[in-house]
Amino acid sequence: xxxxxxxxxxxxxxxxxIGHLKELANARGLxxxxxxxxxxxxLDELRAETFKSLTPMERVxxxxxxxxxxxxxxxxxxxxxxxxxxxxxxxxxxxxVVCGWGRLAGRSIMVIAQQKGRNTKxxxxxxxxxxxxxxxxxxxxxxxxxxxFRRPIITIIDTPAAYPGLGAEERGQAEAIARNLLEMSxxxxxxxxxxxxxxxxxxxxxxSVADRIVMFEYAIYSVISPEGCASIxxxxxxxxxxxxAASALRLTAPDLFELGVIDEILAEPQGGAHENxxxxxxxxxxxxxxHLDDLLARPVEELLARRYEKYRKMxxxxxx
Amino acid sequence: xxxFKKEKKKITAQKRALPGDVxxxxxxxxxxxxxxxxxxxxxxxxxxxxxxxxxxxxYAELLLDRSLEEEYDSDLMSVDPLRFVGPTAYxxxxxxxxxxxxxxxxxxxxxxxxxxxxxxxxxxxxxxxGGSMGSVVGEKIARAAERALKSERPLxxxxxxxxxxxxxxxLSLMQMxxxxxxxxRLHRSRVPYFSILTNPTTGGVTASFAMLGDVIxxxxxxxxxxxxxxxxxxxxxxxxxxxxxxxxxxxxxxxVDMVVPRPELKPTVSKLLRHMVDGQSG
Numbered sequence: 001x002x003x004x005x006x007x008x009x010x011x012x013x014x015x016x017x018i019g020h021l022k023e024l025a026n027a028r029g030l031x032x033x034x035x036x037x038x039x040x041x042x043l044d045e046l047r048a049e050t051f052k053s054l055t056p057m058e059r060v061x062x063x064x065x066x067x068x069x070x071x072x073x074x075x076x077x078x079x080x081x082x083x084x085x086x087x088x089x090x091x092x093x094x095x096x097v098v099c100g101w102g103r104l105a106g107r108s109i110m111v112i113a114q115q116k117g118r119n120t121k122x123x124x125x126x127x128x129x130x131x132x133x134x135x136x137x138x139x140x141x142x143x144x145x146x147x148x149f150r151r152p153i154i155t156i157i158d159t160p161a162a163y164p165g166l167g168a169e170e171r172g173q174a175e176a177i178a179r180n181l182l183e184m185s186x187x188x189x190x191x192x193x194x195x196x197x198x199x200x201x202x203x204x205x206x207x208s209v210a211d212r213i214v215m216f217e218y219a220i221y222s223v224i225s226p227e228g229c230a231s232i233x234x235x236x237x238x239x240x241x242x243x244x245a246a247s248a249l250r251l252t253a254p255d256l257f258e259l260g261v262i263d264e265i266l267a268e269p270q271g272g273a274h275e276n277x278x279x280x281x282x283x284x285x286x287x288x289x290x291h292l293d294d295l296l297a298r299p300v301e302e303l304l305a306r307r308y309e310k311y312r313k314m315x316x317x318x319x320x
Numbered sequence: 321x322x323x324f325k326k327e328k329k330k331i332t333a334q335k336r337a338l339p340g341d342v343x344x345x346x347x348x349x350x351x352x353x354x355x356x357x358x359x360x361x362x363x364x365x366x367x368x369x370x371x372x373x374x375x376x377x378x379y380a381e382l383l384l385d386r387s388l389e390e391e392y393d394s395d396l397m398s399v400d401p402l403r404f405v406g407p408t409a410y411x412x413x414x415x416x417x418x419x420x421x422x423x424x425x426x427x428x429x430x431x432x433x434x435x436x437x438x439x440x441x442x443x444x445x446x447x448x449x450g451g452s453m454g455s456v457v458g459e460k461i462a463r464a465a466e467r468a469l470k471s472e473r474p475l476x477x478x479x480x481x482x483x484x485x486x487x488x489x490x491l492s493l494m495q496m497x498x499x500x501x502x503x504x505r506l507h508r509s510r511v512p513y514f515s516i517l518t519n520p521t522t523g524g525v526t527a528s529f530a531m532l533g534d535v536i537x538x539x540x541x542x543x544x545x546x547x548x549x550x551x552x553x554x555x556x557x558x559x560x561x562x563x564x565x566x567x568x569x570x571x572x573x574x575x576v577d578m579v580v581p582r583p584e585l586k587p588t589v590s591k592l593l594r595h596m597v598d599g600q601s602g
Contacts, residue, residue: 162527162546162547163555164546164547164551164552164555165547165552165555165556166552166556166560166564168546168547169545169546169547169552169564169565170573171573172531172573172574172575173527173545173546173547174526174527174530174531174545174546175531175575177527177528177546178496178500178526178527178528178529178530178531178532179531179532181496181497181500181501181527181528182500182501182503182504182507182532183504185497185500185501185504186504186507186508201484201493201524202493202496202523202524202527202546205493205494205496205497206527209497209500209501221490222489222490222493223484223486223488223489223490223492223493223524224484224486228551229486232486233406233407233486234406234407244405244406247405248402248404248405248406248489249402249486249489249490250402250489250490251489251490255490256490259401259402259489259490259491261490261491261494307501308501308505311494311497311498311501312462312498312501312502314455314491314494314495314497314498315401315454315455315456315458315459315488315491315494315495315498316399316401316455316488316491317396317397317398317399317455317456317459318396318397318398318399319393319395319396319397320395320396
């Protein structure tokens with residue numbers, strides 16, 4: 001079902017052979033159980049091998065995998081009674097971000113999620129999940145709504161970047177992101193950010209000032225894309241420069257955990273989230289519930305104080 | 321992250337001109353001006369009004385009664401938290417900036433007075449790795465905001481930056497959240513925060529503390545934006561209109577309160593401060 005990237009090619013070949021074998025068995029009524037078992041064992045082995053030693057750039061490709069579950073795929077699997085709400089009440093609705101009420105284990109939650117498209121038509125509508133200022137303002141409006149009704153907020157992060165375009169600049173992309181950073185640090189209700197795929201710089205940060213940040217194992221989060229970094233620092237856009245940039249930026253989930261930026265790494269199904277959407281969604285649901293239980297038990301003053309400290313201590317320097 | 325696009329040949333605006341270095345050429349209109357006259361005119365071109373770049377000391381002298389009366393956190397130094405492996409080592413670029421600028425980071429913070437009123441003051445240095453914000457810049461600005469909150473002195477920040485410092489990776493990105501959170505606390509108090517945007521202010525600095533002022537003032541002609549012009553041109557595949565992302569463009573689109581020429585900057589800030597600070601109406 002899933003299409004495969006270059007580094008997964010051998011996995012893809014075995015998956016294909018299994019498919020052929022099953023077809024053959026069905027068509028001709030052959031007994032292929034032994035052969036199937038052998039191939040499936042080989043598949044497990046290959047996946048374990050490939051994913052044990054992924055390079056940072058390969059992780060970037062998994063985070064952007066065309067078959068990776070996107071926000072709505074996850075939302076429909078874990079939230080009940082999801083109702084989408086639209087618009088920033090000032091300019092327009094930004095379809096690059098989906099916001100609305102959902103219910104998780106009986107609790108109403110405001111969900112704010114960046115949404116990639118799966119094909120050209122969808123991507124035209126979703127703008128490849130690259131938000132405009134009105135998207136950040138819609139998100140803030142609805143986070144305020146959650147605060148008003150004392151409901152927690154969950155943001156799902158999956159964007160290459162905030163959109164760098166004419167209209168975005170005219171309408172104050174920088175101000176919109178800055179405003180969200182400030183307001184999210186003060187919102188009096190629990191916030192959890194979940195990095196599902198790509199955490200693209202300020203575009204991702206504008207929705208992820210939170211009490212907890214959880215991140216999928218092969219998701220990435222970076223100040224700049226490897227491509228952008230390669231073209232600026234190495235002044236070239238070669239495969240080699242991109243790989244160097246991806247390694248230098250320390251953008252993988254284990255890196256971010258080590259740097260003290262995220263709170264938890266969510267293990268992905270074997271072979272990556274794209275191999276099993278249901279399992280991916282249930283792993284996220286479990287983590288969200290666990291963090292919500294903990295955060296909702298704390299007084300709001302404590303939440304805000306801890307949220308402040310969390311960001312206040314990020315960074316590294318010498319001297320005092 | 322435009323800071324290292326063409327390093328334009330700098331026409332410096334230093335007060336103590338070197339012997340022989342008595343003339344400067346305006347990079348806007350090409351006029352050759354006498355440095356002494358230029359300095360008397362706040363380093364603004366006498367012919368076309370172009371604002372020459374001035375350094376942090378220049379801004380401290382321009383805005384404060386007796387420059388900076390006390391500097392804070394001048395010993396904070398950057399480390400290389402990612403052990404960044406690039407074409408040039410981070411440590412080497414940092415050393416170079418250190419030698420060139422004679423300060424340890426891209427922001428200078430301290431305390432001074434505006435027409436007698438005590439303020440917390442911060443000013444960025446574009447010469448220091450493009451005024452980029454890494455951990456130290458973020459930390460110094462967060463501390464300045466916290467000092468303003470505690471002392472109830474208004475905070476004035478003068479920005480000039482290409483954005484986040486790539487070589488500190490995601491830690492530099494998080495400085496946007498750190499500085500904005502610190503300003504959030506200030507925002508809830510009744511202590512004014514003034515943001516002054518100079519050429520250029522882009523990227524992560526614009527998308528955090530620079531656009532969060534109670535009052536935002538831009539210098540004429542300053543480039544101010546989220547994405548750099550080159551990135552936008554590449555994305556949309558067309559040339560940008562004249563004046564796009566310039567201070568006047570932002571004023572027209574409602575993104576800054578005022579565009580104020582340098583000679584009027586201090587009187588304007590002073591007048592505004594007195595509208596916003598208790599017991600200073602005299």
